[in-house]
Amino acid sequence: MEEKKLMQEAFKARKFAYVPYSKFQVGAALLSKDGQVFHGCNIENASYSMTNCAERTALFKAYSDGVTQFESLVVVADTDGPVSPCGACRQVISELCDAEMEVILTNLKGDVKRIQVKDLLPGAFSPKDLNK
Numbered sequence: 001m002e003e004k005k006l007m008q009e010a011f012k013a014r015k016f017a018y019v020p021y022s023k024f025q026v027g028a029a030l031l032s033k034d035g036q037v038f039h040g041c042n043i044e045n046a047s048y049s050m051t052n053c054a055e056r057t058a059l060f061k062a063y064s065d066g067v068t069q070f071e072s073l074v075v076v077a078d079t080d081g082p083v084s085p086c087g088a089c090r091q092v093i094s095e096l097c098d099a100e101m102e103v104i105l106t107n108l109k110g111d112v113k114r115i116q117v118k119d120l121l122p123g124a125f126s127p128k129d130l131n132k
C-alpha cells in the first residue's frame with residue numbers, strides 16, 4: 001500500500017477519536033506486513049489517566065488479532081508541525097515494532113516527519129533490562 005493511502009486511513013481513524021476533555025483528535029494507521037490496516041484513535045476517560053492514545057490503540061488492536069509484523073505506522077493530529085507521540089507510546093512502539101520500521105508523523109497541513117522506531121526513544125526500557 002502506498003504511503004499516501006495509509007495517511008488517508010489515519011485521517012479517517014482520527015474522526016473516531018473520543019475526546020470530550022481535550023478535544024484533541026489523533027488518528028493512527030498501522031500497516032501490517034500481510035497488508036492489513038489497523039486503525040487507531042485516542043480514547044479518553046473521565047478518569048483522565050485512563051486515556052489510550054491513537055498509536056497504542058492501533059498496536060493493541062493488531063496484537064490482539066495475532067498480527068505482530070508491521071511495515072509502517074502513520075500518526076496524525078492537528079498540530080503546528082508533525083505530531084509528536086507521547087513518551088508512553090514511544091516506549092510501547094519501541095518494544096512492539098521492529099527497530100527499522102518507519103513511523104510517519106504528520107498533521108492536517110500535510111507536514112511530514114519520518115523516523116525509525118530505533119530513534120523514537122533513546123534509552124527505552126527493553127525486555128533485556130528485565131534479565132538481571
Ligand SMILES: O=c1ccn([C@H]2C[C@H](O)[C@@H](CO)O2)c(=O)[nH]1
Nearest residue numbers: 022024026042053054084085086
Ligand atoms: O501522539 C499522541 C499525542 C497525544 N494523544 C492524545 C492523548 C489525549 O487524548 C490527547 C491530548 O494529549 O491526545 C495521542 O493519542 N497521540
Ligand SMILES: [Zn+2]
Nearest residue numbers: 053086088089
Ligand atoms: Zn501516546
